[in-house]
Amino acid sequence: MKYKCDKCDRPATYHAVEIVKGEKIEKHLCDECAAQDGMGLKSVHAPINQLLTNFVKATSGTEKPEGSASLDLACPDCGLKFAEFRDKSLLGCAGCYAAFEAPLSGLLERAHETGNHHIGKVPRRGGGASEQRQLQITRMRKRLNDAVEAEDYELAAQLRDDLSDLESDGAGASA
């Protein structure tokens, strides 16, 4: 015979007969309800709140409305509009971080427990000092891309050589 859960309509998977004050009580519960009721224990009160207080720092996460003006912002490198980012939650390129710095900062603070500055690992190769070079590489790659799309292979070959020089400079710096 198939039983349905006493509390909801799902099939019962947990069956028990308990004698309470001389009265036989049959229980048929599904997994969920059994976890909440049948197998539920009163005495397991893990000090979760205590664990929480250790962790919840002053993360009031004050809402800073990004403002409608920023929705029209666009990234000069990849053309992504801030409004598109709002829809997809994905940025288009490294340049977006600079282009949207103002509207992003509130969002970053909310997402990272008020963290707004990187303090972790720095790439060995130049780290922050290489930002300028990275920007150069980015721009050059973009020109290369345009050249290939325009089928200007002479220019593309030249840019490819320049790019490879620039990139191997960086590799040399780490040695």
Add this chain to the structure above:
Amino acid sequence: MNLRGITDNAGEWLRGSGPHSDVVISSRVRLARNLAGFPFVNRANRRQRFEVLEACREQVLSKRLAENTLWVDLADSPTIDRQLLVERHLISRDLAKRSADTPRAVAIAADETFAVMVNEEDHLRIQVLRSGMQLGDALAHIDRIDDLLEEKLDFSFSRRFGYLTACPTNVGTGIRVSVMMHLPALKLTGEIERVKRAARDMHLAVRGLFGEGSESLGDLFQVSNQTTLGKTEKEILEDFERTIIPQMIAYEHQARQALLRQREKQLDDKIWRAWALLTNARVIGTDEALSLLSHLRLGVHLDRITTTNIRTVNELFLLCQPAHLQRVMDQEMTPAARRIARADLLRTRLGARG
């Protein structure tokens, strides 16, 4: 080496060894990295994605990151292989599902201790896996891989925001630390909901075996950090190693002891019913198998079931899943045929007669 080679063993994260392996199945650390000069994957055209793929392939393979590294081009690998890698947690469901001609790949160490996904949400998603609670070891390993890759690859980095990622929720360290835990007693006692709420309040994500939407499949939970900016990698990891995970392990142990003290018969009933079904069923679905295996695993750890071991149970968690089952049977099967094959496999592996 090919993909067939890796399905013959259990995979690093399922060895069932390592510290606290009665509760902690595996430890995982991943880093998100992007190559300077290229748009992020979602805004890159096909050619740019291909260039990223080539640059990464050259560096990953030339650096000899492991004794034996397998490069799997996902654009032309069959669906079942991709699904197999998802079940083994070596690639994400997202990466598996992308449209067929999207250039993307994964490099996998033969022993499955690391995997490097190329052209997922970020150009590179490096991940290291360990059995049991071994986050420190995992971080040291991933740091070495990151350094080696960085020798030739220019990663997008800014002084203020750190490593730049497509989604700003990963920016900064780009690190995600996650621990896969088996919490059957917290589930049985209903305490799991409170633990999950508390974890969320601590800015942690709690997901199921396969991320969002796979909540509590087999009572397996992945706990991971959400904050990646404004803390060092070590700080993020230490929160986990010293406070969060030890506490959660302690709660699970308390719940197991409390069940033994106050509901021993009901607990034994759960465990032995699981054993009875797993060794006698003729037709069984994935979800039911996983939930019974969860109770069986608890029974092995509580010394109730002594005729099988944790390694076998851990392996069955994997082999019960659709792609693995088809690989073991060496044929494509309909879901209905799989339910029968799954029941057969469980009976055989658990040493049932008839």
